[in-house]
Amino acid sequence: MKRFLGILSLALVLALCMGSMAMAETNYVCPENAQTYPISADKITVDLWYPMAGSMAELSDFNDAEFFVMYEELTNMHINFIVPASGTEGDSFSLLFASDDMPDMAYCQPAGQKYRDGQDAAIDDGYFIDMADYLDFAPNYKVWLETYEAYRKACYSDTGKMYGMWGVWLPIGEIPMADQGIAIRKDFLDKVGKDVPVTYDDWYDVLCAFRDELGIEAPFYTSKYGIDRTGEFMAGYGVGPYFYQVDGTVKYGPMEDAYKDYLTMLHKWWEEGLLDKEFATRTSSGITADNDMMLNDKVGSLIDYGTRLADVYITRGATNPDWWEVGVAQPVLKEGDTPAYRDYSSGNDYMQTYCTVFDAEGEYIEECIRWTDGFYSKPIYLQANFGLDANEGKTWYAAEDDGHRIQDYDFRYKNPDGDSSALVLVKYWTKNPPVRVESAQIESSKPVQQEGYRLWSLYEPTMWISNRTTMTADENAEYSKLYTDIETYVQECNVKFIMGQMSLDDYDSYRETLRSMGIEKCIELRQAALDRYNAR
Amino acid sequence: MQSTGSAPNIVTSAERIRARRKKAIRRDLRLNWAVYVMAIPVVVYFFIFYYIPMGGIVMAFENFKIRKGILGSEWIWFQNFIDFFNSVYFWRLIRNTILISVYGLIYSFPFPIIFALCLNEVRSRKFKKVTQTISYMPYFISIVVVVSILNDFCKSGGILTQIAALFGDTKGALISRPEWFRSLYIGSNIWQHLGYNSIIYISALASVDQELYEAAYIDGAGRWRQTLHVTIPGILPTIVILLIMRLGQMMNVGYEKTILMYSPATYETADIISSYVYRVGIGDANYSYSTAVDLFNSIINFLILYVANRVSRSLSDISLW
Numbered sequence: 046m047k048r049f050l051g052i053l054s055l056a057l058v059l060a061l062c063m064g065s066m067a068m069a070e071t072n073y074v075c076p077e078n079a080q081t082y083p084i085s086a087d088k089i090t091v092d093l094w095y096p097m098a099g100s101m102a103e104l105s106d107f108n109d110a111e112f113f114v115m116y117e118e119l120t121n122m123h124i125n126f127i128v129p130a131s132g133t134e135g136d137s138f139s140l141l142f143a144s145d146d147m148p149d150m151a152y153c154q155p156a157g158q159k160y161r162d163g164q165d166a167a168i169d170d171g172y173f174i175d176m177a178d179y180l181d182f183a184p185n186y187k188v189w190l191e192t193y194e195a196y197r198k199a200c201y202s203d204t205g206k207m208y209g210m211w212g213v214w215l216p217i218g219e220i221p222m223a224d225q226g227i228a229i230r231k232d233f234l235d236k237v238g239k240d241v242p243v244t245y246d247d248w249y250d251v252l253c254a255f256r257d258e259l260g261i262e263a264p265f266y267t268s269k270y271g272i273d274r275t276g277e278f279m280a281g282y283g284v285g286p287y288f289y290q291v292d293g294t295v296k297y298g299p300m301e302d303a304y305k306d307y308l309t310m311l312h313k314w315w316e317e318g319l320l321d322k323e324f325a326t327r328t329s330s331g332i333t334a335d336n337d338m339m340l341n342d343k344v345g346s347l348i349d350y351g352t353r354l355a356d357v358y359i360t361r362g363a364t365n366p367d368w369w370e371v372g373v374a375q376p377v378l379k380e381g382d383t384p385a386y387r388d389y390s391s392g393n394d395y396m397q398t399y400c401t402v403f404d405a406e407g408e409y410i411e412e413c414i415r416w417t418d419g420f421y422s423k424p425i426y427l428q429a430n431f432g433l434d435a436n437e438g439k440t441w442y443a444a445e446d447d448g449h450r451i452q453d454y455d456f457r458y459k460n461p462d463g464d465s466s467a468l469v470l471v472k473y474w475t476k477n478p479p480v481r482v483e484s485a486q487i488e489s490s491k492p493v494q495q496e497g498y499r500l501w502s503l504y505e506p507t508m509w510i511s512n513r514t515t516m517t518a519d520e521n522a523e524y525s526k527l528y529t530d531i532e533t534y535v536q537e538c539n540v541k542f543i544m545g546q547m548s549l550d551d552y553d554s555y556r557e558t559l560r561s562m563g564i565e566k567c568i569e570l571r572q573a574a575l576d577r578y579n580a581r
Numbered sequence: 582m583q584s585t586g587s588a589p590n591i592v593t594s595a596e597r598i599r600a601r602r603k604k605a606i607r608r609d610l611r612l613n614w615a616v617y618v619m620a621i622p623v624v625v626y627f628f629i630f631y632y633i634p635m636g637g638i639v640m641a642f643e644n645f646k647i648r649k650g651i652l653g654s655e656w657i658w659f660q661n662f663i664d665f666f667n668s669v670y671f672w673r674l675i676r677n678t679i680l681i682s683v684y685g686l687i688y689s690f691p692f693p694i695i696f697a698l699c700l701n702e703v704r705s706r707k708f709k710k711v712t713q714t715i716s717y718m719p720y721f722i723s724i725v726v727v728v729s730i731l732n733d734f735c736k737s738g739g740i741l742t743q744i745a746a747l748f749g750d751t752k753g754a755l756i757s758r759p760e761w762f763r764s765l766y767i768g769s770n771i772w773q774h775l776g777y778n779s780i781i782y783i784s785a786l787a788s789v790d791q792e793l794y795e796a797a798y799i800d801g802a803g804r805w806r807q808t809l810h811v812t813i814p815g816i817l818p819t820i821v822i823l824l825i826m827r828l829g830q831m832m833n834v835g836y837e838k839t840i841l842m843y844s845p846a847t848y849e850t851a852d853i854i855s856s857y858v859y860r861v862g863i864g865d866a867n868y869s870y871s872t873a874v875d876l877f878n879s880i881i882n883f884l885i886l887y888v889a890n891r892v893s894r895s896l897s898d899i900s901l902w
Contacts, residue, residue, distance in 0.1 A: 139866035142647050161866040170648040322737045325757040325846035529865050537845040562669060
């Protein structure tokens, strides 16, 4: 047994090294900047809706950030950042339409920040320009559309409109990696003498051990909806949290038996104290956990970002010096299964979740497009991702073999000025720029983090439905009328099933209620949208 | 008319009356102009902030599109109302709204009165003032803070949860259990508003004629009898008016506290009409539907107020109009 463990750990070390060595080089698209500067002869000021309040805690104005100071000098355009309060981004975005105060451009996440009648309607109703008509102002952006066919397909709607300038996720090599996934405390695992869990049964053992031997308050931490938003943990059951597809057929998770089985398991875990007791009243609806819980060793496992693996929480104030968090692949029912659902949003189709949209009645449409287009050229996106050119040796350094840039890990996480990693991100480079270079995040990170990224991307996400399927205005009106109520109801019932306030014996009548609320019509509409997308 | 000097000889009686009325109005304006000037801001305020927005009610009968505006949107009559009546949430919202306000009324209405009566019996002026001041304090705490205190007390391991456990309730965090929601909501309301709401009763008590007490004392009434037969009848009109006004607010449970306190786990008892309107209107930008729901709410409110006023007028001659 001992020898076996020895071999296993050797294999692990090897795998880790392989993991970091196997990183193919980034294919930098659009090497030349086709824009000419300054964009405007006279200094102009434009409004940019910029939902990055999370970064504002330490930096009160993005105009103080190094990158934006440089970019303002270059373009001769001053940006007035409009930052909605954290957590109110969606509401704030819908209010833009009701007010007469549309900013010149908005850097939005269309999945959650939307016009009620859909993206096409926002163009038809005259709020935003149809970017497809303005591509001549955006030569750099055009290069991306020509380079990645999947990306081009995703950028247009069924009717050939383009909502705005979509963000790019520039992968390392051919396949983009997931940047978030299931994470577990390795130091806890070592203490209870268990391996990283693979099947759901393994998970049960491990969580019980966390509870019994270590007295962990929340062996498994879930979001306030009981299930994780991205469906990582349920993937092994062969379902997705909401809509997903099986070979082109749209399905809705809660209508499937496997989903019920998953809830049955969670209910059992809840009864036995393996879940966070407070999950239903947590404020977080997505990834990562309550800070106090994390720092005080109350959480055994959770869905987390790759940048927080290893001992990163110690720099955030965790007191346990042994702190060690590792990434885990999605659990499976029995060994050898391949879970196929993964909705990590960023990365699929080379597209990231952000999109820059432009006010159709704006005074400076051309200038704004050209300002944004700059971000799509290598000279600018490198600086947006790694820090200014002049910061070589400070925020980034050149790789020995081919000179490509690598973020300086220590500068970010053990900053000489004592700045927090979140502040460094916005002070020296920019958060989620329009072109995100994947290697900026992954290459500089620790081997254990890289291994996390690899594990989370282990299975091909064949059940995922592109965010970029679109509906017509009429379909969209009908869909949102029905589905808004359904989703709230599902989220509420998930919690009740898990906490036992609703009995799983009543699952059939629950499904009947969903039918009466119109879920079948919603599936039909999603199906039609998916068919059109596949036919594009 | 005479003052103009050129009045016709025959004036019909109707004209004469009109002329006289005109004169009276002019006279009134001349005498009381200052009062009218003072009233202008109030009238303007009500007109701008209460009457003009009422035009927005039209949205409830339309499929409102922001771009088309109120005048241009498609007219769909009662479809929004029909959708609401058929919604799975309809009965639950009605039930929760009514229950939370009925319980709120039953439990929280008497407390300020009792508190005022107790204070009235206190002899020491100093003690009275200190108690009163302390009881006002919670009123000035932001509701956000009150709810976070509540959250802290009611999470698993929180003090209220532990107290409940002492009495045999060991099912965990009170804040995430639907059966506790109303008690926590109303209980914290009572704590927060007790002192402030009692002010009006305390001032009503001060205006009760002292001679009545003396007369009652001479007739041999003790303190309890005096309270029963002098104090309470003395402040009864105030109580009834406040009760009627409170009834008019019956369905108007504010959404602020609810959306701060609830979670999917407690929607069952916590979700009320106004929080639903907030979610649908602001969250989903479904303006016409949420206007329809809110209009429905206001109509019910008005009906309750009307009935309460009628009942009160026929029973006790005390009424709002």
